[in-house]
Amino acid sequence: MRGNNQHPIQSPTQSTDASKPLLQSAEALVDTHCHLTLEQLGEDPDRYWARAQRAGVVQAIVIGIDAKTSADAVSYVESREGLFAAVGIHPNEAGTASEGDFSAIRELAQHPKVVAIGESGLDTFWDRSTAEDQEYWLARHVELAIEIDLPLVLHIRGAYPRAAELLKDSAERGLRGVVHCFAGTGEEVLPFVEWGWPVSFSGILTYGKADNVRDGAINTPLEQCLVETDSPWLTPAGRRGEVNEPAFVVHVAKRLAKVKGVSLEEVARVTTANARRVFGL
Numbered sequence: 611m612r613g614n615n616q617h618p619i620q621s622p623t624q625s626t627d628a629s630k631p632l633l634q635s636a637e638a639l640v641d642t643h644c645h646l647t648l649e650q651l652g653e654d655p656d657r658y659w660a661r662a663q664r665a666g667v668v669q670a671i672v673i674g675i676d677a678k679t680s681a682d683a684v685s686y687v688e689s690r691e692g693l694f695a696a697v698g699i700h701p702n703e704a705g706t707a708s709e710g711d712f713s714a715i716r717e718l719a720q721h722p723k724v725v726a727i728g729e730s731g732l733d734t735f736w737d738r739s740t741a742e743d744q745e746y747w748l749a750r751h752v753e754l755a756i757e758i759d760l761p762l763v764l765h766i767r768g769a770y771p772r773a774a775e776l777l778k779d780s781a782e783r784g785l786r787g788v789v790h791c792f793a794g795t796g797e798e799v800l801p802f803v804e805w806g807w808p809v810s811f812s813g814i815l816t817y818g819k820a821d822n823v824r825d826g827a828i829n830t831p832l833e834q835c836l837v838e839t840d841s842p843w844l845t846p847a848g849r850r851g852e853v854n855e856p857a858f859v860v861h862v863a864k865r866l867a868k869v870k871g872v873s874l875e876e877v878a879r880v881t882t883a884n885a886r887r888v889f890g891l
């Protein structure tokens with residue numbers, strides 16, 4: 611996800627010196643998608659990473675949305691244990707992306723701490739870039755991910771059937787996709803589940819109106835589930851009004867446990883193993 615205004619259902623405005631104590635997980639969790647170097651979190655990423663570690667987050671993937679923020683993510687994680695980066699051009703940035711930007715992404719992807727390409731994908735909710743541009747850059751990211759054998763983190767919003775149609779051949783050619791921040795329906799998740807791709811759940815899973823996303827979680831075997839915050843956006847229910855941060859992935863894991871009818875410990879154990887397997891952490 612990208613941009614403060616991208617999710618009208620959630621617009622965090624306050625800082626996180628919050629009021630409430632951090633919820634802690636007894637087990638290790640991995641935040642598979644956070645924008646630790648962007649916006650509010652980027653003002654003091656070390657503080658947020660320290661808070662995350664105190665809450666039981668042992669590893670996290672810091673993700674870029676364009677060439678510059680991808681480079682920022684790589685240089686931030688470079689010397690920090692437990693942190694990894696993903697590099698790519700977000701669909702909302704597809705309209706302004708250049709060949710030079712993509713060359714920079716390709717070069718960054720060689721870095722040993724880069725564990726995925728992305729986020730790339732399709733987003734019909736915002737009209738900051740055309741479908742044509744989004745599909746062009748998605749195809750380029752797909753080729754790069756296959757070529758260098760890294761997973762591709764997919765941002766899909768309002769376009770799951772189209773994404774499934776576009777990605778089917780690539781899935782057969784060995785593309786390892788990760789459906790980040792799933793926000794579709796129980797039916798829309800099925801093609802990706804069938805391809806064996808992991809599906810990542812964010813704070814949306816905790817929202818009152820998000821039964822469709824919970825249906826998606828029901829239809830995704832726990833062995834294919836990942837958890838993430840997509841921070842600083844999409845603050846989980848229970849922390850509303852605060853800036854989202856990696857520590858809050860515990861809230862997502864708790865809700866996933868409830869949806870799956872298993873313990874938080876089980877969700878932590880399985881999703882952490884999944885994240886380590888998928889991204890080679």
Ligand SMILES: [Zn+2]
Pocket residue numbers: 611612643645673729840
């Ligand atoms: Zn994102």
